[in-house]
Structure formats: C-alpha cells, structure tokens
Amino acid sequence: xxxxxxxxxxxxxxxxxxxxxxxxxxxxxxxxxxxxxxxxxxxxxxxxxxxxxxxxxxxxxxxxxxxxxxxxxxxxxxxxxxxxxxxxxxxxxxxxxxxxxxxxxxxxxxxxxxxxxxxxxxxxxxxxxxxxxxxxxxxxxxxxxxxxxxxxxxxxxxxxxxxxxxxxxxxxxxxxxxxxxxxxxxxxxxxxxxxxxxxxxxxxxxxxxxxxxxxxxxxxxxxxxxxxxxxxxxxxxxxx
Amino acid sequence: xxxxxxxxxxxxxxxxxxxxxxxxxxxxxxxxxxxxxxxxxxxxxxxxxxxxxxxxxxxxxxxxxxxxxxxxxxxxxxxxxxxxxxxxxxxxxxxxxxxxxxxxxxxxxxxxxxxxxxxxxxxxxxxxxxxxxxxxxxxxxxxxxxxxxxxxxxxxxxxxxxxxxxxxxxxxxxxxxxxxxxxxxxxxxxxxxxxxxxxxxxxxxxxxxxxxxxxxxxxxxxxxxxxxxxxxxxxxxxxx
DNA sequence: TATTTACTCCCCAGAAATAGCGATGCCAGA
DNA sequence: TCTGGCATCGCTATTTCTGGGGAGTAAATA
Numbered sequence: 001x002x003x004x005x006x007x008x009x010x011x012x013x014x015x016x017x018x019x020x021x022x023x024x025x026x027x028x029x030x031x032x033x034x035x036x037x038x039x040x041x042x043x044x045x046x047x048x049x050x051x052x053x054x055x056x057x058x059x060x061x062x063x064x065x066x067x068x069x070x071x072x073x074x075x076x077x078x079x080x081x082x083x084x085x086x087x088x089x090x091x092x093x094x095x096x097x098x099x100x101x102x103x104x105x106x107x108x109x110x111x112x113x114x115x116x117x118x119x120x121x122x123x124x125x126x127x128x129x130x131x132x133x134x135x136x137x138x139x140x141x142x143x144x145x146x147x148x149x150x151x152x153x154x155x156x157x158x159x160x161x162x163x164x165x166x167x168x169x170x171x172x173x174x175x176x177x178x179x180x181x182x183x184x185x186x187x188x189x190x191x192x193x194x195x196x197x198x199x200x201x202x203x204x205x206x207x208x209x210x211x212x213x214x215x216x217x218x219x220x221x222x223x224x225x226x227x228x229x230x231x232x233x234x235x236x237x238x239x240x
Numbered sequence: 241x242x243x244x245x246x247x248x249x250x251x252x253x254x255x256x257x258x259x260x261x262x263x264x265x266x267x268x269x270x271x272x273x274x275x276x277x278x279x280x281x282x283x284x285x286x287x288x289x290x291x292x293x294x295x296x297x298x299x300x301x302x303x304x305x306x307x308x309x310x311x312x313x314x315x316x317x318x319x320x321x322x323x324x325x326x327x328x329x330x331x332x333x334x335x336x337x338x339x340x341x342x343x344x345x346x347x348x349x350x351x352x353x354x355x356x357x358x359x360x361x362x363x364x365x366x367x368x369x370x371x372x373x374x375x376x377x378x379x380x381x382x383x384x385x386x387x388x389x390x391x392x393x394x395x396x397x398x399x400x401x402x403x404x405x406x407x408x409x410x411x412x413x414x415x416x417x418x419x420x421x422x423x424x425x426x427x428x429x430x431x432x433x434x435x436x437x438x439x440x441x442x443x444x445x446x447x448x449x450x451x452x453x454x455x456x457x458x459x460x461x462x463x464x465x466x467x468x469x470x471x472x473x474x475x476x477x478x479x480x
Numbered sequence: 481t482a483t484t485t486a487c488t489c490c491c492c493a494g495a496a497a498t499a500g501c502g503a504t505g506c507c508a509g510a
Numbered sequence: 511t512c513t514g515g516c517a518t519c520g521c522t523a524t525t526t527c528t529g530g531g532g533a534g535t536a537a538a539t540a
Contacts, residue, residue, distance in 0.1 A: 012390075045479065071479070072423075082476035084362040085401055098420075121361035122324040127479075150252075153397055154390055161325055179486055192467030195527070208488050214529080215486095224496090225527075226466040227432030233473050419516060435496070448518050450498085455516090464526095465497075484539075489532105496527065502520075510513080 008034060008151050015158050024162055025054060031155060032056055035148060038112040039133035042159040044126075045077065052163075055131075061109035073098050080119035080129055086153065088145060089115035090138065114141040116149075118156040128163065130156030178237050182216040185209055186232045189225060248274060248391050255398050264402055265294055271395060272296055275388060278352040279373035282399040284366075285317065292403075295371075301349035313338050320359035320369055326393065328385060329355035330378065354381040356389075358396040368403065370396030418477050422456040425449060426472045427479075429465060 011034065015027040032040045041055030064070075071077055079092040094103060107113060112135035120128040132152060134141065145152075178186065181202070188198040195213075199206040213225055220235075222228035232238045251274065255267040272280045281295030291311060304310075311317055319332040334340060347353060352375035360368040372392060374381065385392075418426065421442070428438040435453075439446040453465055460475075462468035472478045 077479070078476065081479060084366075084404060126324075150394055154394060157393055164324060181487065189466050190470035192463040192470075194464065194525095204487085205489060207490060210528080211488080213527090217528095223432035224434065226429050226469050229466050229470050230430035230432075230473055233470055421517065444517085445519055447520065451518080452516095454498090482540085484537100486535100486537080488535080491531085493530090494528085496525105498523100498525070500522085500524100504518080506516080506518105508513105508515085510511100 008155070012155065012158055015162060018162060021054070021166065024159075024166070028055055028159075035132065035144075037132050037134040037144075038110075039131070041131045041133070042128065042156075042163060043131065044128040044163060045071065053128075057133075058110045061106065061111060064105075064109065070102060073102055075099050076115065076117050076129065076131065080117050081127065083119060086116060086118045086145075086149060088141075089117070090141075112136070114138075116141075116145045116152065118153055120156055120160045122160075122164075128160055130159055176219040178216055178219060178232065179212075182212045182219070183232075183238055185212040186216055186229055187238045189213070190229045190233060190238060248395070252395065252398055255402060258402060261294070261406065264399075264406075268295055268399075275372065275384075277372050277374040277384075278350075279371070281371045281373070282368065282396075282403060283371065284368040284403055285311065293368075297373075298350045301346065301351060304345075304349065310342060313342055315339050316355065316357050316369065316371065320357050321367060323359060326356060326358045326385075326389060328381075329357070352376070354378075356381075356385045356392065358393055360396055360400045362400075362404075368400055370399055416459040418456055418459060418472065419452075422452050422459070423472075423478055425452040426456055426469055426477070429453070430469045430473060430478060 008031070011027050011030050014030075015024065018024050018027060028040050028042070032038075039056045041053060041057050043053035043055070065074075073096075075092040075094055076087075076089060079087050094100060112133045114136055115131055115133045117129050117131040120130065122128075130152070134144070136144075181204075184202055185198055188201055189195075193201065195206055195209055199209040202209065213228065216232065217223075217225065217228040220228045220231040220237075222231050229238075248271070251267050251270050254270075255264065258264050258267060268280050268282070272278075279296045281293060281297050283291065283293035283295070285291060291306065305314075315332040315334055316327075316329060319327050334343060352373045354376055355371055355373045357369050357371040360370065362368075370392070374384070376384075424442055425438055428441055429435075433441065435446055435449060439449040442449065453468065456472065457463075457465065457468040460468045460471040460477075462471050469478075
C-alpha cells in the first residue's frame with residue numbers, strides 16, 4: 001500500500017486549529033487520502049447507548065447501523081470495549097451467526113473487509129473508537145497497521161480531543177460525586193453483597209445503609225439499586 | 241531545554257521488544273536522558289487503591305508516598321482522573337492546605353516543580369498515569385510540553401501496553417458469553433427497569449425473565465441481580 | 481456564626497426479588 | 511440420535527428492597 005505524501009503532522013496541526021465540523025471532516029478526508037484507505041471513522045458511544053461520530057462511512061450504512069441498533073452486536077464495539085489497545089478486526093470474534101450476517105451486510109454497504117480500531121476512554125465511563133477500514137488482503141493490511149500504528153494512535157487521540165471540544169455536553173456528563181460512604185455502599189453492592197452484608201461490613205445499621213443507597217440513587221438519577229450500581233460503574237465512580 | 245539525539249523511535253522499538261522489567265527500566269532511563277528531564281514515571285492505580293509502577297522517582301519518595309497514602313490527596317491523580325487529556329501540573333488545583341504541604345514535601349524529596357501527566361484508561365475502570373517531571377521555569381516547560389506532547393502521548397501508550405503484559409492478571413477476565421435474551425435482560429435491568437418492566441419490554445412472562453436472570457447470574461458467578469449486572473458491565477458483556 | 485454536607489439511627493407497609501420444585505418445544509452440534 | 515443450550519410458561523413461600531416518614535451529631539465551608 002502506497003501512502004501519499006501529505007504529512008500527518010500537517011493534518012494534525014490543522015486539526016488542532018479546527019473550529020468547525022467542516023474542518024474536522026476535511027482533516028478526516030485528508031487523512032484518508034494520506035493513508036489511502038477506504039474509510040476512517042471516529043465513533044462515540046455514549047453511556048446511554050447514544051451514538052455520535054463522523055467519518056467516511058457511507059451515510060446509508062450509518063443510518064442502517066443506527067436503525068438496526070447494530071451497536072449491540074457489532075464485534076468491533078464489543079471487542080474494543082473489553083480491550084485497552086488497538087484491535088485488528090481479524091482478531092475479533094465473528095463466529096456468531098448474527099455477527100456474520102452483520103459483516104456481510106456491512107461489506108455490501110461498502111465497508112472494507114479489513115479494519116483496525118483504537119479504543120479511547122475517558123472519565124465517567126466515556127468510550128469512543130477510532131477506526132481505519134480498508135479492502136485488501138491480510139498481508140497488506142498487516143503491513144499497513146504495523147507501519148502506521150503509532151500515527152493512528154495519535155490521530156485517534158486528536159480526534160477525541162476535538163470531539164470533546166465540539167460536544168462539550170457529552171463530556172461533563174458527570175453527576176454529583178458520591179460521598180465516601182456512598183461509594184463504599186455502591187462498591188460492596190456491586191461485588192454481590194446483600195444489604196445486610198454491606199451494613200455488617202461497613203459496621204452500620206441497615207437503615208443507615210439504606211439512606212446511603214437512596215442518596216446515591218438520587219445523585220445518580222437511578223430508579224433502583226441495580227440501576228444505581230450500573231450507573232456508578234459506567235461513570236467510573238466505583239470500580240469493581 | 242536541549243533534547244538529546246537518541247531517537248524516540250529507537251527507544252519505543254526497544255520497549256516493544258522488552259521482556260524483562262530491567263529492559264523497561266532501561267527504556268525509561270533512556271527516555272529521561274533523551275528528553276533531558278528530572279523524572280519519568282508510569283503509575284498504575286488499581287481499583288482497590290493498589291498501586292504499581294516504575295520510573296525514576298527517588299525510592300524514598302515512592303515509599304513515603306505509599307506509606308502516607310498520598311494517592312488520596314495527590315492532585316495529579318485527582319486531576320487526571322477527571323480528564324481525558326494530558327494535564328500540565330500547573331493547571332491542577334493546588335489550593336488546599338494539605339495539597340500544598342504535599343507539594344512542598346515532594347519537592348524536598350527531589351521531585352521537580354513542573355509536571356505533565358497523561359491519563360490512560362482501560363476497561364473495568366482501570367487507570368494509569370504517565371508523568372514527566374522537571375525543575376525549570378514556566379516558559380521553558382511550556383515550550384517543552386508543546387514540542388513533545390505527541391511523543392509523550394505515544395510513549396504513555398507503549399508503557400501501558402508493557403505494564404499489561406507484565407501484569408496480565410490486571411487485564412479483564414473472561415467469562416462465558418451470555419445468550420441474546422440474557423443480554424437483553426441484563427441491559428434493561430442496568431438501565432433501571434424493574435423485572436415487570438423488562439418482562440413487558442421483552443414481551444415475555446416475568447417468570448421467563450426470571451429464568452434468564454438466573455442463568456445469567458449463574459454464568460457470571462453472581463450472587464444477585466445487582467451483582468450480575470455489575471459483572472456483565474465490567475466485563476463488557478453489556479454496554480449501558 | 482450560619483449553613484451545608486456527611487454520617488448515623490429509627491419505624492412501617494407494600495412492592496419486588498429470590499429459591500425451590502416443575503414443564504414443553506426448537507435447534508445445533510457431537 | 512441424543513445431548514445440551516436456548517426460549518418459553520407455571521406455582522408458592524420466604525426474604526429482601528423500596529419509599530414514605532423523622533432526627534441528631536460532627537465537620538467543613540461560607
């Protein structure tokens with residue numbers, strides 16, 4: 001694969017200055033041209049399952065993806081969500097039937113067979129992906145990712161920075177912080193303790209514990225304990 | 241500030257091959273030399289408050305830090321934990337009395353007054369920091385970070401990768417996959433639905449739903465619904 | 481000093497979850 | 511073919527959680 005001679009440095013510098021969505025799109029197009037790949041996408045996955053992103057995927061595929069809620073079966077999402085590091089799509093689990101149907105459909109919509117995705121995380125459980133996608137054979141792709149991994153990681157980082165600038169309301173999705181006792185309670189509940197066990201562990205009455213759970217629930221906007229624990233987890237307020 | 245002429249590329253390549261702790265330490269020393277800074281540290285902060293890391297901080301300071309449990313007041317930890325992006329120490333909140341005492345003590349132990357820390361995150365709320373630290377004036381430091389930000393981000397990434405290799409038990413654990421219906425159930429529970437609501441949403445009887453919850457609980461080794469949802473979340477089996 | 485925040489404790493009634501035993505049919509892989 | 515996993519439905523009794531009250535202390539903050 002030949003890589004064009006626009007420098008990534010230039011594009012990153014431009015991206016850093018970018019102050020409109022158009023200029024970001026422009027950067028992504030330049031980068032696609034530079035790396036000479038089919039697609040390049042930044043994809044934000046919200047804790048509420050909301051999605052957001054920009055890139056070069058065909059619009060009808062993006063619409064289809066959203067409409068079918070493919071995020072729930074997309075192995076790229078699932079795989080990156082579990083990992084720290086950039087992932088080659090080949091290494092993902094495509095074995096399930098639904099997933100293979102999804103893959104076939106994606107290719108029909110013009111998505112390349114090869115892909116390389118970089119997971120990006122932030123506080124409050126925020127999660128995004130930067131993906132490079134192409135149609136070629138395994139060896140070519142291997143060589144491409146080997147060669148460009150470092151730059152792609154950096155680019156992912158820069159796109160994420162820009163995404164936050166443009167969608168600041170997605171960043172401080174943080175809720176009121178939990179008090180230490182509330183964190184204790186949520187943490188112990190998340191590791192499977194019953195209320196009685198938690199109360200005993202914290203050496204407080206079960207009634208007191210309940211007050212913590214309730215206030216945590218309130219702070220987290222949760223409708224029950226399970227919901228509260230789930231939110232605390234996905235916002236990174238507790239870690240299990 | 242003069243930057244020595246060992247190339248970062250070389251060090252990163254060496255780091256990639258590193259298979260002993262010594263070689264990692266060696267890489268960190270080379271990098272310190274290259275960037276000509278006082279200290280360079282990779283610091284992992286575990287969910288349980290466990291710590292782990294390597295770098296060039298004086299051993300007595302590291303010991304002191306651990307012993308005093310300074311992680312609880314360290315504004316670098318607090319600040320990076322809240323942010324996505326590299327942070328200059330100057331931008332952190334040093335206003336509290338305890339924090340200033342901490343800072344004074346750190347400097348006495350040989351820590352530079354300037355610092356630049358890069359937060360790194362992974363699944364399950366894992367969190368680490370890569371820090372460059374130096375003694376100089378603000379303008380010099382500004383110029384240094386401006387110049388080297390990109391490389392530092394990459395380096396942070398590589399150190400994190402190595403840290404995971406050497407501490408595989410810190411990586412997320414695998415478990416039996418959940419069936420589609422189990423995923424549905426767990427997901428809806430995680431977003432706050434009660435059993436009745438979930439059953440209605442999935443158009444199944446509450447009893448059937450219960451069977452799913454129970455089998456998911458069993459697969460996840462969870463002792464109750466909240467626990468099961470927490471595990472499903474932190475293993476990336478569901479996304480909320 | 482006044483105010484807020486966190487932490488602790490108490491009662492009660494009704495709603496929800498859990499544990500125990502069932503059952504049938506379908507589909508895929510060994 | 512048969513085993514195992516998946517999806518679906520049923521009953522009963524017990525335990526646990528939730529939501530509605532109220533109240534006092536200590537510490538930090540304004």
